[in-house]
Amino acid sequence: MRQTIVRNVAELPTYGYGPRSGPWWGAMGFMALEGMGFAIAIGGYLYLYAVNPNWPIGATPPDLWPGTAETIVYLLSVIPNEMTNRAAHRQDLAKVRTGLIVMSLIGIALLILRGFEFAHLNTRWDNSAYGSIVWLILGLHTTHLATDVGDTVVLTVLMFTRHARPRRFSDVTDNVFYWNFVVLAWLPLYVLLDWVPRL
Amino acid sequence: MTVMADERELRDDALNGLELSTRLDRIWRTPSGLLGALMSVDHKVVGRRYIVTAFAFLLLGGLLAILMRIQLAGPEQTFLSADKYNQIFTMHGSTMMFLFAVPVMEAFAVYLVPLMVGTRNIAFPRLNAFSYWMFLFGGCFLWISFALNVGPDVGWFAYVPLSSLQYTPTKRPDVWAQMITFTEVAALAVSVEIVVTVFKLRAPGMTLDRIPLFVWAMLVTSFLVMFAMPSIMVASTSLILDRLVNTRFYDSSSGGHPLLWQHLFWFFGHPEVYIIFIPGTGMVSAILATFARRPVIGYPVVILSLIATGFLSFGLWVHHMFVTGLPQLGAGLFTASSMLIAVPSGLQIFCWLATLWDGRPVYRTPLLFVIGFIVIFVLGGLSGVMVASVPIDTQVHDTYFVVAHFHYVLIGGAVFPLIGAVYYWFPKITGRMLSERLGRWNFWLAFVGFNVAFFPMHILGLIGMPRRVYTYTADMDWAHLNLLSSGGAAIFALSFALLLVNVVISLRSGALAGDNPWDASTLEWATSSPPPPQNFDRIPVVKHRDPLWLDHASLPVVAGLSLERREVLLTSLAEAEPQIREASPEPSIWPLLTAIATTVFFIGSIFTPWAVLWGTPPMAVTLIGWFWPGGSKEDEE
Numbered sequence: 001m002r003q004t005i006v007r008n009v010a011e012l013p014t015y016g017y018g019p020r021s022g023p024w025w026g027a028m029g030f031m032a033l034e035g036m037g038f039a040i041a042i043g044g045y046l047y048l049y050a051v052n053p054n055w056p057i058g059a060t061p062p063d064l065w066p067g068t069a070e071t072i073v074y075l076l077s078v079i080p081n082e083m084t085n086r087a088a089h090r091q092d093l094a095k096v097r098t099g100l101i102v103m104s105l106i107g108i109a110l111l112i113l114r115g116f117e118f119a120h121l122n123t124r125w126d127n128s129a130y131g132s133i134v135w136l137i138l139g140l141h142t143t144h145l146a147t148d149v150g151d152t153v154v155l156t157v158l159m160f161t162r163h164a165r166p167r168r169f170s171d172v173t174d175n176v177f178y179w180n181f182v183v184l185a186w187l188p189l190y191v192l193l194d195w196v197p198r199l
Numbered sequence: 200m201t202v203m204a205d206e207r208e209l210r211d212d213a214l215n216g217l218e219l220s221t222r223l224d225r226i227w228r229t230p231s232g233l234l235g236a237l238m239s240v241d242h243k244v245v246g247r248r249y250i251v252t253a254f255a256f257l258l259l260g261g262l263l264a265i266l267m268r269i270q271l272a273g274p275e276q277t278f279l280s281a282d283k284y285n286q287i288f289t290m291h292g293s294t295m296m297f298l299f300a301v302p303v304m305e306a307f308a309v310y311l312v313p314l315m316v317g318t319r320n321i322a323f324p325r326l327n328a329f330s331y332w333m334f335l336f337g338g339c340f341l342w343i344s345f346a347l348n349v350g351p352d353v354g355w356f357a358y359v360p361l362s363s364l365q366y367t368p369t370k371r372p373d374v375w376a377q378m379i380t381f382t383e384v385a386a387l388a389v390s391v392e393i394v395v396t397v398f399k400l401r402a403p404g405m406t407l408d409r410i411p412l413f414v415w416a417m418l419v420t421s422f423l424v425m426f427a428m429p430s431i432m433v434a435s436t437s438l439i440l441d442r443l444v445n446t447r448f449y450d451s452s453s454g455g456h457p458l459l460w461q462h463l464f465w466f467f468g469h470p471e472v473y474i475i476f477i478p479g480t481g482m483v484s485a486i487l488a489t490f491a492r493r494p495v496i497g498y499p500v501v502i503l504s505l506i507a508t509g510f511l512s513f514g515l516w517v518h519h520m521f522v523t524g525l526p527q528l529g530a531g532l533f534t535a536s537s538m539l540i541a542v543p544s545g546l547q548i549f550c551w552l553a554t555l556w557d558g559r560p561v562y563r564t565p566l567l568f569v570i571g572f573i574v575i576f577v578l579g580g581l582s583g584v585m586v587a588s589v590p591i592d593t594q595v596h597d598t599y600f601v602v603a604h605f606h607y608v609l610i611g612g613a614v615f616p617l618i619g620a621v622y623y624w625f626p627k628i629t630g631r632m633l634s635e636r637l638g639r640w641n642f643w644l645a646f647v648g649f650n651v652a653f654f655p656m657h658i659l660g661l662i663g664m665p666r667r668v669y670t671y672t673a674d675m676d677w678a679h680l681n682l683l684s685s686g687g688a689a690i691f692a693l694s695f696a697l698l699l700v701n702v703v704i705s706l707r708s709g710a711l712a713g714d715n716p717w718d719a720s721t722l723e724w725a726t727s728s729p730p731p732p733q734n735f736d737r738i739p740v741v742k743h744r745d746p747l748w749l750d751h752a753s754l755p756v757v758a759g760l761s762l763e764r765r766e767v768l769l770t771s772l773a774e775a776e777p778q779i780r781e782a783s784p785e786p787s788i789w790p791l792l793t794a795i796a797t798t799v800f801f802i803g804s805i806f807t808p809w810a811v812l813w814g815t816p817p818m819a820v821t822l823i824g825w826f827w828p829g830g831s832k833e834d835e836e
Contacts, residue, residue, distance in 0.1 A: 001714070001725055002753040006740050007403065009768060009777045010210055010759030016779045022322055022399050022769060029391035029425065037429035040463065044433065044448075047459050057454040125446050129454035132446035136437060154823055163828040167782075 015167040017089060023174050031181045034144060038185055041140055042192060045133045049196065057128035061197035066117035070110060071190050074183045077106045081179050088172040093164060096172055100156035103179065107149030114142050134193055141189055148182050151175060211737055212758035219736050222762050227319065227732035230786055238786035240324035241732060245331050246310025247628065252331075253303035256338055258695075260294035263287045265692055268652075272685035274673040284669035285352040286371075290345055292355030293375060296471065297382045298338045300613060301424075304478035305389045307620060308417040310628065312393055314723035314730060315411050317402030317739040319767050320783050322395035323388075325790045325825060330388035332794030337381020340802060344374040351375035354667070356468065357438065359449040359460045364442045373442060373805040376435035380801055383428045383435075390421035397421075400767060401775045402722065403757055404741040411721045412488075412495060415502050416481025419509045420474055426513065427470035434463035444808050458523060465516035473512040475609060477505060479616035480547055483569050486616070486623050487551055489719040490566035491558025494745055497550040504543035504550075511540040521592045530589050537587030541580055548573060563717075564638030568619030571646045572611055579607025582657065597667075600660025606653045618645065618698065625702070626716050630728045631709030637701040644694035651687025655680040720745035725754055738768050741775070789825035796821045 018024055049055050084099030118138060123131035155175055159168060211219060229239040239245065266287055270279040279287065313321045321327050344350055351371045353362040362372040397410070397418045410418075438460070440446040447453035449460055480501075488495050495501060517525065517533040551573065560566060582604040586592045595601060618641070625633050664677050671677050715724035724747055726735050737756035743749040757777065760766045765783040770776055796817040803810030 003737055003756045004753050005212065005737070005758045006755040007757045007777070008212060008759040009403075009757050009780060010212065012759070012768075012777055012780045014766075014780050014782065016769070019772065020769065020778050022395055022781060025395045025398055026323055026391055029394050033387055033391070033425040033429055036426050037433060040430045040433045040466070044437075044459060044463065047462065048448075048454065048456065051456050052454045125440070125444060127447075127453075129447045129450070129456070132437070132440070132448050132455070135446070136433075136440070136448075150819060154826070158827070 056197045057130040059123035063120035067194040085176040088169040209762040223733035242321040249306030256298035263291040268685040268688040300475040317722045318400040329790035330385040334385035336798045341378040379435040390424040393421040412484035413481035431467035465519045469516040470512045476612040479613040482616040482620040493558040496553040507543040565619040565623040567642040572615035575611030598660035599656040603656035626712030648690030720748040793821040
């Protein structure tokens with residue numbers, strides 16, 4: 001077919017932020033399906049809760065302090081996360097590096113706290129269906145957390161190499177965006193795991 | 200045109216014709232040789248592989264069906280043992296659902312959607328390559344296990360407690376459950392790619408109301424996959440955990456509940472039907488418009504029907520569980536919603552009939568398959584409304600009536616449009632036409648064979664023949680209808696053999712297709728057949744819902760994309776206004792390596808929980824290799 005040029009896009013930028021960029025939508029897609037995974041697991045928990053006369057089954061509720069400590073760290077982590085976001089939008093490499101280091105450390109601290117949380121669940125996965133579902137849910141979120149921390153650490157290292165080009169700032173903002181989802185996904189799980197058994 | 204003085208980079212407004220094509224071809228071509236083939240991230244290469252692999256699994260699943268029909272052709276036959284029969288019907292269902300029906304629809308989307316929206320590659324091409332490898336490895340894992348006599352034998356739904364360790368102490372259910380994980384990872388990846396491709400990679404001017412109906416159908420399907428498949432992944436994971444590390448999800452002595460499995464399975468399993476059917480409707484709309492020689496009547500009605508079907512499909516799962524002793528209110532609600540979903544499907548059928556009525560139909564093979572689809576699917580829909588009702592369902596549950604119903608819906612609703620789609624898009628994919636004469640034989644054998652094979656099953660079910668029995672006694676009076684059904688199955692199988700013959704002959708000596716052999720209206724026909732690696736020399740600009748019918752001779756295009764690196768044009772979500780010239784990834788071996796590492800992790804973890812520990816580092820390493828910038832122009836912008 002004969003082609004007629006009706007428009008020239010040469011002046012357009014080669015990367016962008018937020019909903020203008022492709023990876024942002026990719027992250028949205030994965031958040032949707034991972035969020036659905038959490039929703040299904042929560043549904044499973046509530047189903048087992050509904051069909052069992054005693055809950056938790058043969059165990060005391062989890063100790064509150066690890067989950068609560070995590071929740072506080074998660075909520076506070078939103079602040080340095082947002083600062084990293086703003087630095088990335090300004091393309092301020094030094095601030096972005098600092099922000100990513102802080103976020104990596106927070107992630108590692110949360111993984112350590114998570115270890116304590118498993119130890120203080122007060123049930124094993126093979127004790128009862130209650131034990132199974134809390135281990136599954138906590139395991140799911142731990143996988144989710146560990147993946148994001150791994151990703152953040154790699155991105156941090158990357159920003160210290162020659163690859164720290166302008167388009168990488170867009171990747172940083174996507175990483176920030178995804179962290180907010182990790183935090184958001186945790187909040188209902190905290191209520192479910194730590195407070196529902198106390199009802 | 201000349202290059203502007205301040206431009207350092209060569210752009211596509213600087214070259215024309217053959218020079219432009221050659222240059223783009225060099226940038227976008229998959230590297231040669233075996234390594235090059237393993238590195239390919241071209242959506243057409245991956246899509247072709249996906250299609251061929253899915254059809255190979257159709258062949259395998261079909262052979263199993265033939266074995267079952269031989270066994271059931273007469274009473275008290277000993278061709279298959281009871282144990283073999285269990286494996287075979289499980290493998291047939293699992294193969295057809297997880298390795299053929301869903302993947303083949305996604306395969307067509309992987310190939311066609313980027314072409315239809317007028318872009319150069321799918322979003323996240325490396326994820327796409329990874330997805331294919333996961334699908335291939337998962338399918339091979341299932342079939343190699345079957346060959347080694349570890350094939351699953353607990354049905355394609357693997358209900359507990361039958362699939363629990365206590366009742367099936369072998370690895371068979373684990374193979375089934377982990378095959379699920381493989382194929383769901385693959386399907387989820389493709390879905391995200393399709394959503395982002397449709398949202399962000401559409402040609403400028405392709406506003407929401409100009410998106411081709413097939414693309415709309417695949418968009419809705421992708422959302423269904425994203426919201427349905429996490430459920431089966433939670434289910435299969437918890438089943439493996441129950442069997443491997445003694446969790447108690449389904450152990451009623453420790454607070455678990457077998458019905459939890461059914462809820463999780465069918466919360467996925469019912470949308471699954473629509474994940475298979477909705478792409479079929481998209482194919483029907485595409486074929487129908489071309490061969491009725493007019494746009495599909497009621498474009499907004501069809502789209503709203505697709506979306507409504509998508510939403511409603513999540514509210515029906517419990518109708519698979521009517522005989523489990525549900526509360527009456529729940530049964531009533533799910534009966535109503537099951538009947539309700541017939542409404543949007545019915546609306547679409549009326550739109551298609553009106554299109555045929557008002558058009559000037561050209562009865563070529565693709566259209567024959569579409570008409571076959573309408574007849575068979577309507578019959579399947581009618582028996583669907585019947586089994587939506589609790590009293591009827593209670594009567595025919597687990598009988599051949601249900602087998603007849605879902606084969607009418609699935610083969611009628613998905614396979615007939617699919618074979619029509621093969622005839623329709625084969626010229627685009629290969630550059631050659633399939634034989635029309637063989638095509639007509641193919642259609643009539645399929646149509647007659649299918650109905651002779653499956654219609655008698657309605658009656659068999661009504662007179663009491665249960666599903667999943669490996670034989671029956673002569674005094675049940677089921678022999679004649681079963682023999683008839685087996686005869687029909689043989690004819691139906693012959694129609695697929697004919698399709699294969701047609702494909703092989705046409706690949707060698709079929710008539711050359713040209714760019715647009717059917718005079719169709721959508722963008723995939725605006726490029727050569729088969730399309731070049733870059734799909735289009737310049738990105739088209741869309742001014743009409745049927746761009747190629749608006750102007751047959753000339754295509755409005757945009758210029759200004761790079762001729763030095765792979766670049767695609769991102770546009771805005773609703774209006775498709777150009778926003779960004781974004782780099783598109785180059786070929787890479789890392790998706791294959793990541794898939795291999797993931798395969799080791801998945802297979803290892805059905806044998807030992809420690810696989811999670813030693814299986815993770817290789818995955819992490821390959822993922823870092825995948826995402827670490829390679830220093831190419833694409834990465835360093």
